[in-house]
Amino acid sequence: MSDDRTLEETTFSIPYAGGDDEPSPANLPGAPKDELGFPESHERRFETYRKAWSTCLDRIQSIVKQLLEPHIEAVIQQVEDDSAVPGLPHPELPVISISNPVFGASFLNDVCSRLDTPSTHLYPSDCVNLTSAMRALITGLVQDTDDDIPRVKHKVSERLANYDINYLAAWYKHYVSTQGSRPVLLAVLHNFEEFDPTVMQDVFYICSQQLPELRLSFILSLSTPLPTYLHIVYPRATLACLRIRTVAIPNGLSVLNEILLQTFFSPFFDSDVILGPAALEYISDFFTRHNRTLDSLITLIQLVYMKHFSVDPLTSLLYSTPSTPSPALLEAALTSILATNETAVDGISGEDAAKEKIIELIDESRSKIQNRYKSIRIAFHLTRLMQLFFVREGYKGLAWNLENDLCAIFGGMFLKRKEKSSGLERSLGYLSLILKKLNPDQLHRLSHEIHEFLQSIDAEGDENLKAAQTEFSDLTQGQASDENSKTVAAEMADWVDDFLRNLLLERLEDILLWEVWYTGMTPFPSELVNPSIRASLLSGLLRPLEFASPSSTSPNANTPGAKVAEMTTVVSDESLWRLPDTSILFRRYLDSGRLINVYDWFESFQAVLETQREEVKKERARGKGRGRKNGGSSSPSKGKGRGGGKASAAATPKRSPTKKARQSPTKNQKGKQRQQPEEGDDGMDEGEDDEEEEEETEEKWQIEVQARFIRALHELDYLGFIKHTKRRADHVARTVFDINDE
Incomplete structure (x- = not known):
């Protein structure tokens, strides 16, 4: 680097001089540990995710087009x-x-x-x-x-x-x-x-x-x-x-509510993935407070789908069960089944019988959870229909804010009534009370709306729903006269109360393998939507070894710091010399004041690299010592004394053929005497050569240190941690303070 260049310049040109380094292979992350025993899980889950998300996205797009x-x-x-x-x-x-x-x-x-x-x-x-x-x-x-x-x-x-x-x-x-x-x-x-x-x-x-x-x-x-x-x-x-x-x-929440009412809340559309209260609450909150756009809403729902399929390998069973599932998949399914019901597979003996029983339970859970989810949606829509009717007729109703709290109200339907005794249980009782106070005309109009809603639901395969449709039709046939209006109102109130309680009797978490189809109370991956960039940068610079897994770290041996990277895979402590160059420079950055003298910064950086260099040499020496020890144990023993000395001499590192010829004496003594002065001359020549090699090596090392310093400095500059000042050409200013590096 020439003297006329200063750190105020934004670009430096370092010409490539060539080299023998081979390109290092790409370090691809290995399969997660929970997937190693599931040979069919990864690809099957991805295909299942694509199918489920395509169904949801097509539904949303059709709703938007209709709107x-x-x-x-x-x-x-x-x-x-x-x-x-x-x-x-x-x-x-x-x-x-x-x-x-x-x-x-x-x-x-x-x-x-x-x-x-x-x-x-x-x-x-x-x-x-x-x-x-x-x-x-x-x-x-x-x-x-x-x-x-x-x-x-x-x-x-x-x-x-x-x-x-x-x-x-x-x-x-x-x-x-x-x-x-x-x-x-x-x-x-x-x-x-x-x-x-x-x-x-x-x-x-x-x-x-x-x-x-x-x-x-x-x-x-x-x-x-x-x-x-x-x-x-x-x-x-x-x-x-x-x-x-x-x-x-x-605009606004009306779009969010309309999309949710016709997708995840609708009894006329079967969603493949059931969004739990935690995901629904976060989607509503983020849409209301931060970004009221259709793109953000679709992105949030897609992130819920992606996390659902990436967390649990059992989500590959969403649509169907493989004809020949792997033993690991069956074991995982059995573990989940026993966590919900410990007696689910009691009395089953034999591996084949257990396998058939597990597959049978999986298929039963698939149909059962969809029916239970449909019951919750029917209960929600029926309650919403009655609430809207009460408000139109001048009643306060349930005091629900269906515009702002729609997701919270629907999420409450997933919980047990005992857990919501102050909410859902009270709401069901209040509905019956208002129904009994309706006049004949109001009762007739409400019963007509309820009858149309129940008849519009497809009850194929659901005997309970078919029976409910028939019972309500029989109940509302004789309510035309004013004399029996109170009786009909009381009967209708009792029927609606029993019908809603039966629909909300069982939670989705009580069904075996519910986590395959239902997200439950799994928190939304908010870090993907609103990541903390500053905290991530500081964590990466202060604790870089925590971000590199040993399985994915395979640096090239010829690159600078390769030996250090190899050692970090074995040693878990974070000594300063073990860190990458940028982290070393950043640690020295934290020890400085508002203005940083670049030369002092370089000197402190160089001191750490010298320590790193010595530690790498020690590690190499220990590796060679272990190699000599292993080599000596495998070779035949030659005894002690002079024979031992010959054996140790044979274990020394090999030299070039020319130097070896100079140093190997002949067998006769005269030859040794004639070669003594030549050996002295060769020793002097070798000493001079070693000094020249050391000087050349030291010069290359200094150039390498400077290059690594400039590269680390540019990375910190690119990340915005330093600012150049024209008042002092040899100083840079800090831009980040009050960092907790503990």
């Missing part, structure tokens, strides 16, 4: 309707305002795809000033139809600027002449609150001056209530040029 379809049609109708109000002094620019924080760009993309008209999408970064805004608008509309109409070539001197509105007018005239129609030119403005109002005022004014020659129309995507933002921010002169129309689409 947005009428609103898409309304927007399309507003765009195509450009009829002007008669009697105005000047034409108004059509503007459609949409409050769209949940569905984001997907809703607007669907609108544009359904419209057979030129369109462009504008973002705040495209419209920093008037010139860039007009250029983005015009070029976006022109380029959207390049494949439909031929280009007309002009001289450079005759071309209009691509930000001139007259350029768009001339292009539109040519488009109409070639296509024979006058389509609407649609501009979609995403995140309209982030646009500069002064720029958009000029854009709206310029575009309004070209009406009706140009059929321009704007769609504004807002996240604020309609149309408050436009009336507050933009002046009256700008609003006078616009014909603002609003389209209200579902």
Whole structure:
């Protein structure tokens, strides 16, 4: 490194001089311990996850499409309707305002795809000033139809600027002449609150001056209530040029509740994976507080699915049981069965009989848990139906907040009534009390709604549900007269109370192998959604050995610090010299003040590397000593005295053939006398060679230390731990303080 280079420079060039190092093989993580005995588990679980998640995602997408379809049609109708109000002094620019924080760009993309008209999408970064805004608008509309109409070539001197509105007018005239129609030119403005109002005022004014020659129309995507933002921010002169129309689409918790009601809460859709109260509560809380978008909701549900299938290998049994399951899988299933019911396999003798019994219990649990889950959903929907009816009729009902607490209410259905004695048990009793107070007309309308709900449920294979449908139909046949209305009300209240209690009698956790289909109280993997980046960085720098498993650590022997990495797989303590270079430098970083002298920092780093170098040499020497010991024990014994000396000499490291020839004496004594002076000369030459080799090795070591220091320094700089200062060229400033390194 030359003297004119300082640490204020952001880039250093270190040319590659070549080398004999071979590329190290990729260190792929091995299979988790809980999967080693399940040869069919990994791939089968992945395929099962894909099938379950595809079913859930298709259901959500169909619900979203059903929710947005009428609103898409309304927007399309507003765009195509450009009829002007008669009697105005000047034409108004059509503007459609949409409050769209949940569905984001997907809703607007669907609108544009359904419209057979030129369109462009504008973002705040495209419209920093008037010139860039007009250029983005015009070029976006022109380029959207390049494949439909031929280009007309002009001289450079005759071309209009691509930000001139007259350029768009001339292009539109040519488009109409070639296509024979006058389509609407649609501009979609995403995140309209982030646009500069002064720029958009000029854009709206310029575009309004070209009406009706140009059929321009704007769609504004807002996240604020309609149309408050436009009336507050933009002046009256700008609003006078616009014909603002609003389209209200579902937003906020209504979208979340609708999706959950038609997927995991619906008795008309069988979800393959049952979300427990913990997952539902976290999804609702995160959607309400942090990110009210459809993408975030889908991501949260997918993370629950991924964790469910990654935690338990038994989830491979979600859909079916293998014809020949592995012994490890059967053993795991048996362990789970006995944890729920210790007498489930009593009286079974023989390996084949036990295997058949376990498979039979798995199949029974699969159908039983789905029926139990369906019963919970029926109870929830029936209770919700009655609550909504009571509120419409002016009763307080159960005092449920079905908009904000829908997930908590449904999650309470999973718990035992004894555990929710102050909640669910009280709610069931209060429902019966309100039912008995209804007048004949209210009772008739409520019974009609309950009857329609029960008849709409598919009761195939469920004899209890079929019997309940028949009983309720017989119960409500004779309630037309006012004389027996109180009797019918009391009978209906008793029937509803018994029906709901029977539906909620058993918990899902009481069913064998419930963890295969039900997430239970497993916490949501929140660290995947909102990771603590600062804590992760500091933990990795302070405790790097805890992040490297011995099974996945196989460094190349030729790389710097390879021996140290090999030793860390055996020794568990975190001595400073055992850490990676970046962690060593970071430890010295913590010992410094606000400003760090780079040279002192380098000296402290070099001292640690010297210790590391000595420890590696000691480890090599111990390894060679063990090798000599093993070699001596395997060779035949030659006795003590001189013979022993010859044996030890034979165990010394081999030299090059030339040096070995110089040092090996001949058998006669005269030869030895004649070679004595030559041996002395060779000893002097070897001493000089050793000194030169040591100097060369030391020089290479110093260069290596400098290179490793620069690399570690760049990594800390990249992570944002240091800041360069121009006041002192040989100093850098700390950016992170108050770190607990204990």
